[in-house]
Amino acid sequence: xxxxxLVLVPVLILVSxxxxxxLLAATAKPTPILSGPLAKLDIKDAAIETARGKPxxxxxxxxxxxxxxxxxxxxEHSYVLxxxxxxxxxxxxxxKPMPQGEFTYSLAEHAEMTxxxxxxxxxxxxxxxxxxxxxxxxxxxxxxxxxxxxxxxKLFHDKLQRIEMMDDRTIxxxxxxxxxEFLDLYNGGLSGIGWIVAGHYYKKVGRDGFKANPMGAxxxxxxxxxxxxxxxxxxxxEYWRRSPGVKTIVVKGITDLTTRMAGLQTGELDLAYGMTGxxxxxxxxxxxxxxxxxxxxxxxxMFPGYNEAESxxxxxxxxxxxxxxxxxxxxxxxxxQGIGIPWGNWVNQENRDALRGDxxxxxxxxxxxxxxxxxxxxxxxxxxxxFEWYVPFVPYxxxxxxxxxxxxxxxxxxxxxxxxxxxxRAKMAQGRKGYPGNRxxxxxxxxxxxxxxxxxxxxAVCGGSASFVCEPPIEKLWAKHQASVDLGERDRLIKAxxxxxxxxxxxxxxxxxxxxxxxxxxxLPEGKGFHRYWDTLHAPYPWPWxxxxxxx
Amino acid sequence: MRKxxxxxxxxxxxxxxxxxxxxxxxxxxxxxxxKMKGDVGADKAYLERIRHDWGxxxxxxxxxxxxxxxxxxxxxxxxxxxSLPVRTIYLxxxxxxLKLGLAAFVIxxxxxxxxxxxSALRVNTWWDNVGKTIALLGLSMPGFFVGxxxxxxxxxxxxxxxxxxxxxxxxxxxxxxTWVPFWFKDWSHLAMPxxxxxxxxxxxxxxxxxxxxxxxxxxxxxxxxxxxxxPEQVVIAKHALKNSLIPVLTLAGLNLLVMVNVAVVIxxxxxxxxxxxLLYDGLSNRDFPMVQGVVxxxxxxxxxxxxxxxxxxGFVDPRIRLSR
Numbered sequence: 110x111x112x113x114x115l116v117l118v119p120v121l122i123l124v125s126x127x128x129x130x131x132l133l134a135a136t137a138k139p140t141p142i143l144s145g146p147l148a149k150l151d152i153k154d155a156a157i158e159t160a161r162g163k164p165x166x167x168x169x170x171x172x173x174x175x176x177x178x179x180x181x182x183x184x185e186h187s188y189v190l191x192x193x194x195x196x197x198x199x200x201x202x203x204x205k206p207m208p209q210g211e212f213t214y215s216l217a218e219h220a221e222m223t224x225x226x227x228x229x230x231x232x233x234x235x236x237x238x239x240x241x242x243x244x245x246x247x248x249x250x251x252x253x254x255x256x257x258x259x260x261x262x263k264l265f266h267d268k269l270q271r272i273e274m275m276d277d278r279t280i281x282x283x284x285x286x287x288x289x290e291f292l293d294l295y296n297g298g299l300s301g302i303g304w305i306v307a308g309h310y311y312k313k314v315g316r317d318g319f320k321a322n323p324m325g326a327x328x329x330x331x332x333x334x335x336x337x338x339x340x341x342x343x344x345x346x347e348y349w350r351r352s353p354g355v356k357t358i359v360v361k362g363i364t365d366l367t368t369r370m371a372g373l374q375t376g377e378l379d380l381a382y383g384m385t386g387x388x389x390x391x392x393x394x395x396x397x398x399x400x401x402x403x404x405x406x407x408x409x410x411m412f413p414g415y416n417e418a419e420s421x422x423x424x425x426x427x428x429x430x431x432x433x434x435x436x437x438x439x440x441x442x443x444x445x446q447g448i449g450i451p452w453g454n455w456v457n458q459e460n461r462d463a464l465r466g467d468x469x470x471x472x473x474x475x476x477x478x479x480x481x482x483x484x485x486x487x488x489x490x491x492x493x494x495x496f497e498w499y500v501p502f503v504p505y506x507x508x509x510x511x512x513x514x515x516x517x518x519x520x521x522x523x524x525x526x527x528x529x530x531x532x533x534r535a536k537m538a539q540g541r542k543g544y545p546g547n548r549x550x551x552x553x554x555x556x557x558x559x560x561x562x563x564x565x566x567x568x569a570v571c572g573g574s575a576s577f578v579c580e581p582p583i584e585k586l587w588a589k590h591q592a593s594v595d596l597g598e599r600d601r602l603i604k605a606x607x608x609x610x611x612x613x614x615x616x617x618x619x620x621x622x623x624x625x626x627x628x629x630x631x632x633l634p635e636g637k638g639f640h641r642y643w644d645t646l647h648a649p650y651p652w653p654w655x656x657x658x659x660x661x
Numbered sequence: 662m663r664k665x666x667x668x669x670x671x672x673x674x675x676x677x678x679x680x681x682x683x684x685x686x687x688x689x690x691x692x693x694x695x696k697m698k699g700d701v702g703a704d705k706a707y708l709e710r711i712r713h714d715w716g717x718x719x720x721x722x723x724x725x726x727x728x729x730x731x732x733x734x735x736x737x738x739x740x741x742x743x744s745l746p747v748r749t750i751y752l753x754x755x756x757x758x759l760k761l762g763l764a765a766f767v768i769x770x771x772x773x774x775x776x777x778x779x780s781a782l783r784v785n786t787w788w789d790n791v792g793k794t795i796a797l798l799g800l801s802m803p804g805f806f807v808g809x810x811x812x813x814x815x816x817x818x819x820x821x822x823x824x825x826x827x828x829x830x831x832x833x834x835x836x837x838x839t840w841v842p843f844w845f846k847d848w849s850h851l852a853m854p855x856x857x858x859x860x861x862x863x864x865x866x867x868x869x870x871x872x873x874x875x876x877x878x879x880x881x882x883x884x885x886x887x888x889x890x891x892p893e894q895v896v897i898a899k900h901a902l903k904n905s906l907i908p909v910l911t912l913a914g915l916n917l918l919v920m921v922n923v924a925v926v927i928x929x930x931x932x933x934x935x936x937x938x939l940l941y942d943g944l945s946n947r948d949f950p951m952v953q954g955v956v957x958x959x960x961x962x963x964x965x966x967x968x969x970x971x972x973x974x975g976f977v978d979p980r981i982r983l984s985r
Contacts (some may be wrong), residue, residue, distance in 0.1 A: 114837060175942045179744030188700040207839045227948075235698045263706030320744050336750045338934040339826070361826065367809065371824045372932075374817045378825070530949050535696040538703065555701060567702035575701045 116409055139637060140651035141220040142230035142279055144488020148222040148596075150292065153210035155218075158351040164344035166631070166659040171369045173383035175337040178360040181323040186259030186301025186310070190556065190649050192618055196297060197652035198342050198358065200304040200325035203231055203250065205297030206558075207653060208644035211461065215350075216245065216305060216326065226287040226648060229295070230615045233278040239307045239344055240330045247280040252308035254282070259301040261294055270348040289316070298558040298647055328353045337362055344655075354658035355526050355555035372396055373629050379659060380632065382650065384625040389446050397630050401643045401651070402448045402623035406556040407466065408502070409455035410512075410617040411568070411577040413540075414547025421494050421548060426484040427521075432474050433481035434519040435512060441620050444508050451621040454611060456561040458621065459646045462603045463561045464611075466618055470604075471611055474618065481519040497548040505535040512619075524549065540568070540575035553576075555620050558647045562590065562603045569610055578615045633658040662975065669971050673964045680960040681732065684953050685725060693717075694741050696946035715741060728953070737957070738950035742942060747954035751936065755958075756832035756843060758935035761858065761928075762921030768859030769920075770913060773799075773866025777909075780867070780873030782897065792867060799864020808857035808930040815853060822849050825932045854931040858924050862916045869912055873905035911962050914966060922959040 124658045141147075148328055172191070179185060180192040183200055196202070204220065207213035214220070219232040237245040251272045268288045280398040284291070295303045297320060318415065323331050328350070329342035340360045344353035361378075363369050370388045372378035374395065384392050384400065392398055410431065412422035422428055437451035452458070453466030453473050464470035485493060499516075501509025511523050516523065526549075528536070536543030544551060557563050570587045571579035583606050590602040610616050642651035651657075695712045696703075712718045716727065731738060737747035772795075780792030816824035828847025833839045877883060878901055886896050925937035936955055943951035 175742070175938070177743055182744075185744075187698060188703050258710060260707050261704055262710070263704065317739075317745060321749075335753055335934055336740075336745050337830075338932075361932065363825070365929050365932070367812075368825065368930055368932050371812045371817055375820060375824050376825055387978070530945060531692060531694075531697050534700065535692055538696045538701045557702065563702070574703065574705075 131386075139232065141221065142219070142232060142275070142281065143223055143228055143540060146224040148224050148226065150212070150220060150222060151210070152204055152212040152214055152220055153207070155207070155214045155350060156209060157349070161352040161354070164346065164353045164356040165661045166355055167358045167359065167379075168355045168632075168657055168659050169361065169372075169377065169379050171361050171363040171372055171378045171381040173364060173366075173369065173381075174362055176334070176340055176360065176363060178320040178334060178336050181331065181340075182316075182320050183301035183304035184253070184257055184259060184306055184319075186257075186304070188260050189559070192301070193298070193545070193648075194612045194650045194652065195340075196301070196304050196359075198327055198328075198329045198365045198654050199323050199331050200306070200327045202297030202303040203233075203295065203305065204292075204303065204646060206646050208641070211633075211646045212270065212292065215297070220290060220385070222291075226289045226291065227284050228281055229284075229288075229291055230281040234349060235278065235281075236413070237326060237349060238347070239308065239310070239326045240324050241307070243307060243309060244277075245305060245307070245326050246277040247274045248277075249305050249308050250280050252580040253304070253306045256300040256306075256311075256523075262302070265294070265302055267406070278360045280404070289594055293559055296558075299563075328653070329358055332357075348655060351655055353655040354655075358657075360656060373627055376629060376631070379629045380651070381627050382624070384538060384627045385445060385623060389625060392625070392627050393446060398627050399632075399639060400625050400627040401636075401640055403626050403643055403649070403651075404450070404458070404621045404626045405649050406457040406554055407452045407455055407621050408508075408552060408554045408619040410619065411551045411553060412547075412615075413544035413549050413551060413577055416579065417545065417547045421490070421496055422550075424488040425614055428617065430481040430484040430519060431516065432489070432614055432617040433484070434515050434521065435474070435617075436515055436621060437474065438476070438618050440508070440511055440515075443503075443511060445620075445623050445625075448623040448625070452618050452621045454607060455616045455618045456564050456607060457556050457647070459563075460560045462600050464604055464607045466611075466621075471608070478515075478519050485520055490520065495521060496521065496523040496550065497546055498544075498550070499523045500525040500528065500533070500536075500544070500549060500551045502552050502554055503528055503530045505552070512552070538575055540573060541577050541579075542574075552619075556647070556649055560603070561607055562599070565603065565606055565610075568617070569606065578610065580609070580613075580615070583609055610644050626651065631660045633660060665975050666972055669968055669975075673968045676964050677957070677960060679902070681953070682725075682955055682985050684956045685728060688947070688949045688952050689721070689921065691944075691947055694949060697947055698741065712833040715739075732957075740943075740948055740951045742946040742948040742951065747950045749955055750939065750951070751958060752834060754934055754936045754939055757827055757933065758921045758937065760827070760844060760851065761854055761924060761933055761935055762917060764855035765859035765862065765920045765924070766913070766917045768855055772859070772863035773952045774870050774906075774909065775777070776863075776895075777867040777870025778874055778902070780871040781878060781905075784875065787933075790873065796867040796871075799860055799867065802860070803926075804857045804861045804924075805926045805930055807854065807860050808927055811857055812930070813855045822853055824853070826850060827933055854924075854927050854933050857930075858920055858927045862920065865912065865916070866909065870905065870909050873908050873983035874901060877901045877905040914970075918959075918962055918966065922955075922962065 174191060180195045181199060183196055186192060202215050203217040205215050206213050216233055216237060217231040220233045221230045233247065239245055251274060254272060268284045270285045272281040273283060275281065294300055297303045307324055307327060310321050314322060328345055328348040331347045332341040332343050334340040342358045344356050346352045365387055366388055369381040373381050392400055412428060414420050415422040418425065441447060441449040441451060451473050453471040454464050456463040458465060467473060499509055499513050506527055513523060513525060567573045567575050569578040569583060570576060571584055586602050586606050590599050593599050628639055642657060645652055695717060698711055703815050716724055740750060743750055776792045776795060780789045783789050812824045815822045828850040830843050830846035831839060832843040837896050869918065883896060883901055886900050923937050924935060925941045928935045928938040929941065939951060940955045943955060
């Protein structure tokens, strides 16, 4: 017996050695890269699952847009959130939002920033490689940074002093001045620069060649595409985090809601986006289909030109009356079959620096048409008034009509201005300048990664690219925020700005918008477990893809 | 005859140049595509970079001359929305549109022409009423309605036919082995969109065949042939049908071009990857090169068809070529 134990112990030790090594590596404190005081970074560890079965089955996805091959190239990353759908398939980032947290280690296993935000350092995981087997090293990280031409590229290039490659796995970015937003912007959730592109391959195939036939280090290898119509991806079993669960992913661009619904019902589709709308009751009634509410952000109203004295919306009481006139509960029932949640803030609730609008930080707006009428009378409009246009977000025209009916009930009368998608987007991108006059209400929803500060920087400060609000108290707080390197102080300032925007009714929030996604019967797990695919913060789509499973 | 053909050729080139110029100007009236690509909150440097990449930072005359110059080299430009050369994308889609258009064309002819003939031959009978009802339904029930009904009945309820796309068959220009199988595969995918598209045109074909046949059957030469004692089948097949088909074929040719190039609604409903959807996406997204490319190619088809018809007319009827 004793002999047996004596033999068994060394065997067990030998067998379990690799597991111990991994455990020790995971628990060991990483060797520091930078010297001096460091900023406290909240980056979660990646959940590595090594022992997985073979990928199996096919997942067919319906995207509600025509597909753009440009989405496959992180170097030219646009502002369109949909591009990340493809980043998460084919490519991999140094850090990226994952179910574990908004900042989660991915290609990088360790990151540091100096307390003065002038240096950022990363250490890559060992043994990383691209789909073609070529090792992924700091050379590729550097090449991607230097060749990046997407959103914010100028900011990244202007701030950079030099890139120092310590070795194949360790890299340091030196900045000319404090770059407080670096980690926010370098995070895969916000721009393309953190998604690492294989320089050797890009140089070989060229810009068009890369878009037509991309190659990366993500969980799925690109197989083929018909521009605008379909893209096919196949599981890459050597992906460092885990072997993907699904063998083949097919993405189809299907713009028509009825077609997506029919595809789900016939079993030709397994996952379809953008199912909110007239067919939602049919989707909810279908026993074979399941759906996820996928809250992307709140709807809100804006008053372009409100700060001009002749505008009817110049008076805070009028803007408050607009808010009081809206029956949010009814709207939620009519528009979303009761899924939407009346909300008291205009910023996406998943942002860490956002105030919650469910009564915790900010109250849920009240529905009180009588009080609305009183406020209008106090503001000098006892019989209400006519404004020019109500501009609904395209194509939510029914919702616009319902809100107009609520406003009309208290005496605020306007006409619906129906724009086509491109026209609406182009006007919105200009902010207040896109809407001449000062008697218009604009409806918007704008899920934007990067925190409440990103939303405020765009819509609510004088210099914002789509500014609708320009108020000295907000400007003062914003200037202080921009100058501060104290993360706690920045957070407080951003929350103070949000409070002003809501309490002064510069923006009138409506409800949290569910951008419903639906899955067919082949998607695993059966029952309610499938909701876990929507766990990643700020994700309008259900990534990461490697965790998806379907019936074979 | 040579002079006549050269003159026709010259007219065709002028027509195409006018088309190219008009569409170049028209798309630019729709607004700024850069703002769309940038979306709300886009930084200025990024927008400028895109504008430069797309050549929209150049003065209009330079954009025009470089567009014409590139066209002459066979370069239609890069799609703003789909980020690849327009020519590559268009050529990828064209076979799908041809397949759908030809199948719909056959359905419209098979339904419309025999029923039109039957209506004319059995005028004011039960057969004629059936024919007229079908023609009315064909013209009054739009393709999207027929398409949705087909999807619900044959796709969702019965589960007999797939509702999405064209199937797995692909026509790859660089791979000749795909050229023939492409046309004979995935008929289950083709059936519903082809019927929905062909159905609408079959109504028009039915009516024009019926009226053509009635005109011819009432003409003097048919009466003469009948008086000569020629069997009725021969009168219809040899003398009446041939002459009544002239307007039918003219309409059929135009219908085919429409079915190939602008079957937008059917393509969207059935997610059929044709050139109609390209045009629709291009217009929706201010994709100037794509709209210009698709319109130019459609125009080219029409101009070529007219050129061929004009030349054939010239051969058939010498008075035409002499009068020009």
